[in-house]
Amino acid sequence: MSAWLPFVTTGVVIGSVYAIAAMGLVVTYRTTGLFNFAHGAVGMAVAYAFYRLRVDWGLPTWLSFLIALLVVAPAIGIVIDRFLFRALERSSQASKIVVTIGLLVLLQGAVQAIFGAASRRMPPFLPTGTVKVGTLYVGYDQMIVVGVAAAIFVLLTVFFRLSRLGLVMRSVVDDADLTEAAGFAVGRVRMFTWSLGVMMAGLAGILFSPIFQLDSITLTLLVLQAALAAAVFGRLTSLSRTVGAAIGLGMATTLSLKLLASHSDLLGGLRPSVPFIFLFAVLVFVRRGSLRELGVSAPWAGTLRAEAERWKLLAVGLILLALLVPDGKVFPLGTTLVLACAFLSLTLLIGSSGLICLAQAGLVGTGAFVYIHLTAEVGLPFPIALLLAGVAAVPFGLAIAVPALRLPSLFLALATFVVGQLLDGLVFSSWRAFSGGEGGIRGTRPSTLGGDRVFAVFLAVMVVLFVIAIGAMRRSGLGRALVAMRDSQPAAESLGLNPLWPKIAVFAVSAFLAGVAGGLYAGHLQVASKTFFSSFTSLLWVTVVVVGGVQSVYGALAGAFLLQFLPEFFGSGDPSVWVTPAFGIGAVLLAARPGGLVGSLSRFRPGRLLTRA
Amino acid sequence: MPDAAAFLEADNVSVQFGGLTAVDAVSMSADRGEVVGVIGPNGAGKTTLFNALVGAVRATGSVRLNGTDVTQWPVHRRARAGLGRTFQRLELFGSMTVAENLRFATEAGALGERPWRLLRRDRFQAADRADEILGLVGLGDDGDRPAADLPPGSARLLELGRALCADPQMLLLDEPSSGLDVAETTAFAATLRAIVADRGVGIVLVEHDVSLVLALCARLYVLEFGRCIADGKTKAVAAKPEVRAAYLGDLLTTQVSRRRSRKAIGPTQ
Numbered sequence: 001m002s003a004w005l006p007f008v009t010t011g012v013v014i015g016s017v018y019a020i021a022a023m024g025l026v027v028t029y030r031t032t033g034l035f036n037f038a039h040g041a042v043g044m045a046v047a048y049a050f051y052r053l054r055v056d057w058g059l060p061t062w063l064s065f066l067i068a069l070l071v072v073a074p075a076i077g078i079v080i081d082r083f084l085f086r087a088l089e090r091s092s093q094a095s096k097i098v099v100t101i102g103l104l105v106l107l108q109g110a111v112q113a114i115f116g117a118a119s120r121r122m123p124p125f126l127p128t129g130t131v132k133v134g135t136l137y138v139g140y141d142q143m144i145v146v147g148v149a150a151a152i153f154v155l156l157t158v159f160f161r162l163s164r165l166g167l168v169m170r171s172v173v174d175d176a177d178l179t180e181a182a183g184f185a186v187g188r189v190r191m192f193t194w195s196l197g198v199m200m201a202g203l204a205g206i207l208f209s210p211i212f213q214l215d216s217i218t219l220t221l222l223v224l225q226a227a228l229a230a231a232v233f234g235r236l237t238s239l240s241r242t243v244g245a246a247i248g249l250g251m252a253t254t255l256s257l258k259l260l261a262s263h264s265d266l267l268g269g270l271r272p273s274v275p276f277i278f279l280f281a282v283l284v285f286v287r288r289g290s291l292r293e294l295g296v297s298a299p300w301a302g303t304l305r306a307e308a309e310r311w312k313l314l315a316v317g318l319i320l321l322a323l324l325v326p327d328g329k330v331f332p333l334g335t336t337l338v339l340a341c342a343f344l345s346l347t348l349l350i351g352s353s354g355l356i357c358l359a360q361a362g363l364v365g366t367g368a369f370v371y372i373h374l375t376a377e378v379g380l381p382f383p384i385a386l387l388l389a390g391v392a393a394v395p396f397g398l399a400i401a402v403p404a405l406r407l408p409s410l411f412l413a414l415a416t417f418v419v420g421q422l423l424d425g426l427v428f429s430s431w432r433a434f435s436g437g438e439g440g441i442r443g444t445r446p447s448t449l450g451g452d453r454v455f456a457v458f459l460a461v462m463v464v465l466f467v468i469a470i471g472a473m474r475r476s477g478l479g480r481a482l483v484a485m486r487d488s489q490p491a492a493e494s495l496g497l498n499p500l501w502p503k504i505a506v507f508a509v510s511a512f513l514a515g516v517a518g519g520l521y522a523g524h525l526q527v528a529s530k531t532f533f534s535s536f537t538s539l540l541w542v543t544v545v546v547v548g549g550v551q552s553v554y555g556a557l558a559g560a561f562l563l564q565f566l567p568e569f570f571g572s573g574d575p576s577v578w579v580t581p582a583f584g585i586g587a588v589l590l591a592a593r594p595g596g597l598v599g600s601l602s603r604f605r606p607g608r609l610l611t612r613a
Numbered sequence: 614m615p616d617a618a619a620f621l622e623a624d625n626v627s628v629q630f631g632g633l634t635a636v637d638a639v640s641m642s643a644d645r646g647e648v649v650g651v652i653g654p655n656g657a658g659k660t661t662l663f664n665a666l667v668g669a670v671r672a673t674g675s676v677r678l679n680g681t682d683v684t685q686w687p688v689h690r691r692a693r694a695g696l697g698r699t700f701q702r703l704e705l706f707g708s709m710t711v712a713e714n715l716r717f718a719t720e721a722g723a724l725g726e727r728p729w730r731l732l733r734r735d736r737f738q739a740a741d742r743a744d745e746i747l748g749l750v751g752l753g754d755d756g757d758r759p760a761a762d763l764p765p766g767s768a769r770l771l772e773l774g775r776a777l778c779a780d781p782q783m784l785l786l787d788e789p790s791s792g793l794d795v796a797e798t799t800a801f802a803a804t805l806r807a808i809v810a811d812r813g814v815g816i817v818l819v820e821h822d823v824s825l826v827l828a829l830c831a832r833l834y835v836l837e838f839g840r841c842i843a844d845g846k847t848k849a850v851a852a853k854p855e856v857r858a859a860y861l862g863d864l865l866t867t868q869v870s871r872r873r874s875r876k877a878i879g880p881t882q
Contacts (some may be wrong), residue, residue, distance in 0.1 A: 148758070151722060203774060222666075294822075351702075472734075475734060476731060476732055476733065476734055477720060477724045477730060477731045477732070477733055477734070477737060478731035478732060480720075481717075481719050481724050482705050482723070483706065483708060483709065484709070484717050484721070486708075487705070487706040487707050487708055488704040488705065488706060488707075490669065490688075490700065490704055491700065491704040491705070491706065491775075492706075492721060493669075493688040493689045493692065493780040494667065494689075494692055494697065494700075494704075494720045494776070495689075495692055495694035495697075495700050495717075495721035495722065495775070495776070495778075496689050496690075496693040496721045496722030496725045496726075496779055497689055497721040497722070497724055497725040497726075498687075498689045498690075498725040498726075499689070500728075501724075501725075501728035501731060502724075502731060504728075505728065505731055505732075
């Protein structure tokens with residue numbers, strides 16, 4: 001028993017930090033109805049600000065702490081409120097999700113551009129002494145963290161229950177106009193809420209930074225995961241259930257560390273996935289209707305057009321491009337075309353159904369690994385391996401579809417993110433024979449398509465096939481059923497349409513295309529590694545596809561070229577330093593217009609910019 | 614009065630939202646070829662009763678369609694069994710054209726039955742049925758307009774037409790005349806009569822327009838606070854003083870009763 005106690009203590013401490021982050025998310029969601037996917041990213045950004053003040057500039061710890069939490073965090077909160085929330089207030093849930101993911105991508109990219117990709121070590125700032133309780137040594141820092149979390153919980157509970165402002169905050173999300181009419185300054189309440197939420201995310205980020213390292217992606221995902229898990233258990237509204245879930249999550253994390261430490265590699269990789277297994281179970285088994293979205297949201301307005309008629313022109317253009325680009329650019333062009341295929345699998349899903357999948361990179365990765373094993377070890381012919389790579393991704397697509405049948409779109413997006421995490425944690429990280437671990441595994445191309453240029457032409461043909469397939473899907477009964485369900489699911493059902501099949505079918509088709517794209521990825525790069533297919537990549541892809549535009553297949557192509565091909569022509573260095581944040585900005589600006597870049601350009605009229613659409 | 618063979622039969626249907634009983638042990642029936650009205654003040658539970666009949670909310674009691682117990686069936690299965698509806702708040706397919714709305718309605722049931730049919734292209738659309746109904750509801754000239762651009766009156770007609778395209782035996786119409794002007798309402802009544810006479814469809818009508826209800830409905834059910842307080846032949850029901858108080862005619866008593874209902878049910882309805 002005594003061997004377990006330290007893990008319990010650590011679990012409670014980690015859980016307390018989770019709880020602080022999660023309470024911040026609940027406070028903002030409860031008041032504004034906007035689920036902030038960038039919650040982890042703002043926490044990370046505040047932690048970096050703290051690092052800059054304290055370590056780089058050498059300010060006293062207490063001063064850095066105060067500046068980070070009382071100046072930087074509220075400033076970020078006010079920016080979110082003014083520039084994001086106001087624009088999003090009445091837009092579709094899908095736009096809200098994409099915009100906050102765009103903010104996440106933007107913040108992570110910006111921090112990486114400023115601080116570099118290498119992680120930093122945050123020196124501890126809380127007292128390090130310990131006190132002996134029975135047989136157990138408890139750190140002062142641990143007691144402080146738990147105490148702070150408990151104090152915040154008590155204060156927030158009292159605040160929401162008893163204070164006038166708390167009551168107003170609760171009524172704002174129900175009916176902002178009515179609250180406004182009752183004489184409350186809704187705008188200020190929201191600004192205050194956002195500041196409070198960012199402060200709590202920032203506090204969590206700062207408290208996490210000495211425990212884990214200061215790394216922009218890890219910290220972002222850590223705070224987000226915590227918040228997400230706790231928020232789902234707490235239904236995004238209950239503070240006490242959220243805190244309980246957060247502590248439980250912290251304990252599950254550390255206890256599984258103890259439990260699985262002595263076991264094999266396979267189980268060792270399980271540890272980071274433990275919270276996500278719980279989460280997925282909740283999202284799958286939760287009673288229908290018990291997870292409800294708050295606030296007003298319009299239906300998603302982007303409709304994927306059936307425009308494959310122009311595929312001939314596209315085919316000629318892409319093949320000519322593949323034949324004519326200079327030798328040095330053939331390989332990057334190939335990468336771009338592969339990426340275009342992956343993006344098209346997302347366009348199909350988002351454009352036709354308005355549902356968002358945050359696990360697409362994991363599906364593509366599954367296809368890539370399966371392709372390599374089938375060609376290199378089983379020795380299957382290239383086209384068959386490619387098809388089976390697509391088939392292999394379908395079960396995971398269906399795993400996403402199961403919660404899709406019961407959950408509203410916000411919780412569905414969370415569920416897809418969880419599936420992506422599980423793919424990464426349980427399949428790519430734990431099953432080394434499948435993924436080759438960090439280094440990845442090497443693959444081959446068929447000898448007839450051996451050269452980079454030949455393969456690029458082949459990839460151009462594949463892009464066109466994807467476009468044709470999407471056009472055919474859009475014109476099929478499935479395409480019509482999805483559009484009908486997205487416009488009004490109650491009406492579609494009242495006409496006799498079973499909503500089950502179209503959703504399952506669209507996730508399956510999208511996963512199949514993603515898997516094939518993965519096979520192409522492995523064939524083109526001749527290597528596949530789990531680092532290409534992280535859940536963070538999935539977030540970036542959704543941003544890029546929506547910025548490109550989901551009403552048209554050309555949106556995905558534009559996104560791929562902007563992300564991968566264009567930077568090739570801008571000097572040396574790592575272009576992703578500015579390309580990634582640029583897409584973040586793009587998502588923030590464009591997500592309210594589902595036409596995206598392509599839609600905006602094709603409808604561009606001088607002067608239209610003045611009369612805001 | 615309800616004989617055993619009525620197409621739609623509901624027995625003791627109750628719906629609870631939290632502690633509030635929105636529909637309280639309502640029994641009703643409607644057969645093919647007849648128009649039945651459901652009336653009552655705001656918040657009496659008319660729309661909730663509709664939702665219970667089509668399966669959109671959890672309800673106790675039982676619902677039978679053509680003699681089959683459908684209480685456990687989901688919305689889409691009841692729809693395929695012949696139960697159509699329109700919505701009080703418009704639920705059009707806004708990104709489709711008017712004609713596409715109707716054509717999709719002709720195939721929705723077929724697509725709903727067998728999933729692999731989803732992959733076929735135009736196979737299950739009945740374009741001629743859609744065109745015929747487009748003319749029937751008087752939207753012949755608007756076929757290519759985006760449904761989202763229709764004025765409210767035409768949008769009501771499109772919802773009616775779309776429900777008809779699914780080939781129902783029984784139509785539940787939820788406030789179909791709201792947004793129509795007097796001339797449009799008269800035309801709408803004529804359309805409904807034609808549907809009942811020519812197609813043998815039965816209609817259950819929730820409606821606020823008293824003249825439309827009296828002109829169309831052979832029988833009435835009167836709801837108040839979720840309970841059915843009167844039912845029977847229209848004339849007999851309309852003559853009852855408690856019905857006049859709850860809904861028809863006498864303005865003063867109507868207002869008294871509304872104030873009561875507001876107190877009982879809360880300020881939102």
